[in-house]
Amino acid sequence: MSKSVAPVDQTGSESATVVSHLHPVGSFVLADHPAPSGKEEFWRFTPLAKVQDFFDDTLERSSLDVHVEPGSGVGFGHLGLGQSPRGTVLTPVDRTSAIAAAVPQATHLVVEGTLERPVRVNIQGESLTHPTADHVVIEALPQSCGTILLNHTGAARHIGNVEIIVGEGANLTVVTLQDWAPGSVHFGQHEALVGKDAVYRHIDVSLGGSLIRLQNNLSYASIGGDAELYGVYFAQSGQHIEHRLFIDHDHPKGVSHVDYRGALQGEGAESVWVGDVLIRPTAIGIETYEANKNLVLTDGCRVHAVPNLEIETGEIVGAGHSASTGRFDDEQLFYLESRGIDETEARRLVVRGFFATILARIGIEDVEETLMRRLDAELAFDKEN
Amino acid sequence: MTERKLEIRDLHVSVETETGSKPILKGVNLIINPGEVHAIMGPNGSGKSTLAYSIAGHPKYTITSGSVMLDGVELVGLTADARAKAGLFLAMQYPVEVPGVSVSNFLRTAKTALDGQAPPVRSWAAKVNDSLAKMQLDGEFAARSVNEGFSGGEKKRNEIVQLDILDPKYAVLDETDSGLDIDALRVVSEGVNRYTAQGDRGVLLITHYTRILRYIKPDFVHVFVDGHVVEEGDARLAESLEETGYERWVKAAE
Numbered sequence A: 001m002s003k004s005v006a007p008v009d010q011t012g013s014e015s016a017t018v019v020s021h022l023h024p025v026g027s028f029v030l031a032d033h034p035a036p037s038g039k040e041e042f043w044r045f046t047p048l049a050k051v052q053d054f055f056d057d058t059l060e061r062s063s064l065d066v067h068v069e070p071g072s073g074v075g076f077g078h079l080g081l082g083q084s085p086r087g088t089v090l091t092p093v094d095r096t097s098a099i100a101a102a103v104p105q106a107t108h109l110v111v112e113g114t115l116e117r118p119v120r121v122n123i124q125g126e127s128l129t130h131p132t133a134d135h136v137v138i139e140a141l142p143q144s145c146g147t148i149l150l151n152h153t154g155a156a157r158h159i160g161n162v163e164i165i166v167g168e169g170a171n172l173t174v175v176t177l178q179d180w181a182p183g184s185v186h187f188g189q190h191e192a193l194v195g196k197d198a199v200y201r202h203i204d205v206s207l208g209g210s211l212i213r214l215q216n217n218l219s220y221a222s223i224g225g226d227a228e229l230y231g232v233y234f235a236q237s238g239q240h241i242e243h244r245l246f247i248d249h250d251h252p253k254g255v256s257h258v259d260y261r262g263a264l265q266g267e268g269a270e271s272v273w274v275g276d277v278l279i280r281p282t283a284i285g286i287e288t289y290e291a292n293k294n295l296v297l298t299d300g301c302r303v304h305a306v307p308n309l310e311i312e313t314g315e316i317v318g319a320g321h322s323a324s325t326g327r328f329d330d331e332q333l334f335y336l337e338s339r340g341i342d343e344t345e346a347r348r349l350v351v352r353g354f355f356a357t358i359l360a361r362i363g364i365e366d367v368e369e370t371l372m373r374r375l376d377a378e379l380a381f382d383k384e385n
Numbered sequence B: 001m002t003e004r005k006l007e008i009r010d011l012h013v014s015v016e017t018e019t020g021s022k023p024i025l026k027g028v029n030l031i032i033n034p035g036e037v038h039a040i041m042g043p044n045g046s047g048k049s050t051l052a053y054s055i056a057g058h059p060k061y062t063i064t065s066g067s068v069m070l071d072g073v074e075l076v077g078l079t080a081d082a083r084a085k086a087g088l089f090l091a092m093q094y095p096v097e098v099p100g101v102s103v104s105n106f107l108r109t110a111k112t113a114l115d116g117q118a119p120p121v122r123s124w125a126a127k128v129n130d131s132l133a134k135m136q137l138d139g140e141f142a143a144r145s146v147n148e149g150f151s152g153g154e155k156k157r158n159e160i161v162q163l164d165i166l167d168p169k170y171a172v173l174d175e176t177d178s179g180l181d182i183d184a185l186r187v188v189s190e191g192v193n194r195y196t197a198q199g200d201r202g203v204l205l206i207t208h209y210t211r212i213l214r215y216i217k218p219d220f221v222h223v224f225v226d227g228h229v230v231e232e233g234d235a236r237l238a239e240s241l242e243e244t245g246y247e248r249w250v251k252a253a254e
């Protein structure tokens, strides 16, 4: 596994806006985000021809049905345009996000005290023809503790922004499960602000749909925030799954750990992982490590893994990144098969094993089971074809 | 009724290299009857592991001619898992790491595949623990990923744990004694002896050292040079090899 650090970029400054060359400047103004041509660094991996409608702000978009299971203990309400804390953390970095940020009514989820069990929020798509857009604000009050699962299912052409405020000393886990029906498209910007000494975990699980592109941003409100960003994805024939991360270390003593793992199978399966980490001069004593691992199960898959580390202060505890892409290891398969395990089962074991450490960290049993069932079904499906 | 034995007849095996197909095994003949222990000794690169892997069905090796019959079942042409189901086991010279798959899950999956039904849940954990303990491996190994981070000796002992639990008809042990400390060598030997004590199991033991043969008494010793057996004898042949080495056969092969 490679472990290296990108050359130090001297062009950064201490201004409040993101000046890194890694990342576009945010704006709520649509005109600031012209529709992309595909040549932009930010868009070069995305098959734009399939999604031209996502940049058209004149389309009428309704919102999806957001259903919070009753009795879950999470506060549920709505926020109008400009109603705080909506818009205090998430500034759109692209046109699709700016469209979603402008929806009249945002969903507001408030975590207060300790939530006994994970809160499941079902976001159900109903149509492949009618476009939708949503903005969800998750606010974990200071010292609160809880887990929120955004469970995306059904058919949709959807833009979904998620704005996350992690209060001082809070402990929040946000899992977003993309279990869309075939043909679905999902864009979204997730943006979190991690409070003083807070612990934040974000877990992307992307499985279904034809195109998923999630922009996952994170910064710190104060010193000592601890962030873990995990991802699991499984791209199949013709599927494009793109996760783009931007972690902005702008305060001292923050921690960020990133681990995304994906498997790919079938002609034209494509995954993109871009991990940008910026360590500003103010971010003294921080620690960051990011990793992306891909397991390519068949021919005809494309993997793009782009880690970027931009370090503007040397006074840090540690920084590193790695990205790897591998095929099924014949020796592993033979070892299992030589014990009587047939090829399909052996492949299943290896793939499950590949994801096992991350799944264990998710810690939500029915998510693990859903995922394992999907993996098993899809691996078996491949064998039949 | 078919006769019970593992019979290797005139086995020729090649590996594919960048410069074409390279013959490694050049006509191996061996018969292992139930209850017998056969030792194979031979210089580095003579093809001992190639023999072990090709019997077990590793895809890297191409059997160009010959036959391997296990209790009347032709193994050549079968997949590796089918050979295991026929009753074959290979303890590998270099056991493979399988990240994220626990020893316990691995053993259970293998046992289920071999028996055609899952082992009883109630007694399973105790059985695995017992097998680990016999190999002087801590119970925590059951929850660890297969071979990942195991020391060289722990990997070898884990192979014998599998031998104990899967209990095949015939076992090929490829340098299971290499890399073991003095105590572990005894522990592993006892494990193999418990296996053979069942009376009707066959063992093909590939080794470089006569020390293990003090613990595991071979019925036959075969000298393997340049892809085939060049000499056969009883345990005394191994002792004489200590003195003379392989030189006379290696010279003859050149």
Ligand SMILES: Nc1ncnc2c1ncn2[C@@H]1O[C@H](COP(=O)(O)OP(=O)(O)OP(=O)(O)O)[C@@H](O)[C@H]1O
Binding pocket: B015, B016, B017, B022, B024, B042, B043, B044, B045, B046, B047, B048, B049, B050, B051, B093
């Ligand atoms: N892919 C390959 N290309 C070329 N030669 C190969 C390849 N694979 C194996 N060989 C050769 O086949 C020969 C037999 O190897 P094998 O591992 O069977 O030897 P061995 O008797 O087990 O040796 P050792 O005692 O060192 O374990 C060796 O000379 C080895 O280099």
Ligand SMILES: [Mg+2]
Binding pocket: B048, B049, B050, B093, B174, B175
């Ligand atoms: Mg060898």
